[in-house]
Amino acid sequence: MSTLHVLSHSPFSDTRLGSCLRLLSAIDGILLCGDAVYALQPGTLPRDTLDNMSPALNLYVLDEDLQARNLLPPEWATRVDYPAFVELSLHYDKVNTWL
DSSP states (O other), X not given: OOEEEEEOSOTTTOSHHHHHHXXXXXXXXXXXXXXXXXXXXXXXXXXXXXXXXXGGOOEEEEHHHHHXXXXXXXXXXXXXXXXXXXXXXXXSSEEEEEO
């Protein structure tokens, strides 16, 4: 069963991203939104971790939150808007929001 994991908290304030990555299966996806997009700051441990996992990672990033924080995603990540977020939630069997 595939899961879309939705993260919205900064990777610098807690361990949600690391915990999520440990539980991730090959058919799962991750959507970064809110302060979770800070994981994509170049030169940081979260970004290096994501880059190292990129060949096997289905990473989506909410475009509005990237723009609000003036960040650019890596080329291998998929930028999505709110309608695409809804489509993703329908594509995966379940959605897990890391509150």
